[in-house]
Amino acid sequence: MVTLDSTIRLDIRYATDNNFMKQVIYDCGRCFYRPQVARALLKVHHDLKTKGLGLKMYDCYRPGPYQQRLWDVLPDPRYVANPKRGSLHSRGAAADLTIVQLDTGEELDMGTTYDFFGEEAYTTTTNLPEEVLANRKLFQAAMRKHGFLTIRTEWWHFNFGGARLPLSEWVWPCS
Numbered sequence: 001m002v003t004l005d006s007t008i009r010l011d012i013r014y015a016t017d018n019n020f021m022k023q024v025i026y027d028c029g030r031c032f033y034r035p036q037v038a039r040a041l042l043k044v045h046h047d048l049k050t051k052g053l054g055l056k057m058y059d060c061y062r063p064g065p066y067q068q069r070l071w072d073v074l075p076d077p078r079y080v081a082n083p084k085r086g087s088l089h090s091r092g093a094a095a096d097l098t099i100v101q102l103d104t105g106e107e108l109d110m111g112t113t114y115d116f117f118g119e120e121a122y123t124t125t126t127n128l129p130e131e132v133l134a135n136r137k138l139f140q141a142a143m144r145k146h147g148f149l150t151i152r153t154e155w156w157h158f159n160f161g162g163a164r165l166p167l168s169e170w171v172w173p174c175s
């Protein structure tokens, strides 16, 4: 994604130990999508840019072998999709992301950290500060406009609502 627009920020948490498992899962952090999903994300980013904002990606396409590593650490379907069934991330049809100030990279306050598994992170939760609710509203509208769908339990996760995409095992190179 960053070769398509270098102002999109990457913070691929599973390539670091700054994630809910406190373990490095990916050999390196990169962000890939199939063309139709990439095009849609670029449109979201472009719209946000007009407001001085932009996208920061926490996780993008997730190869099957990396989904297996996540599952090996935490085999709990509440938090990680069973690789036998496959994750929408492994279809390149899901994005974990947030909105940042374009110039500083400061994140808008969405109420919880990434991968906070509790009701405060639910998109249906309304007892949150006004600013958080406004930020989530802006985020959801920006994503929905270009074909992304929210889920109930994670404000940072969006599914691409286009054609059903196949699971993939391809792992990106790290050099």
Ligand SMILES: C[C@@H](N)C(=O)N[C@H](C)C(=O)O
Residues within 6 Å of the ligand: 070, 077, 078, 079, 080, 081, 087, 088, 089, 096, 115
């Ligand atoms: C691990 C978490 N960020 C995640 O993506 N969970 C869903 C359920 C998945 O693995 O697809």
Ligand SMILES: [Zn+2]
Residues within 6 Å of the ligand: 059, 089, 094, 095, 096, 156, 157, 158
């Ligand atoms: Zn996700």
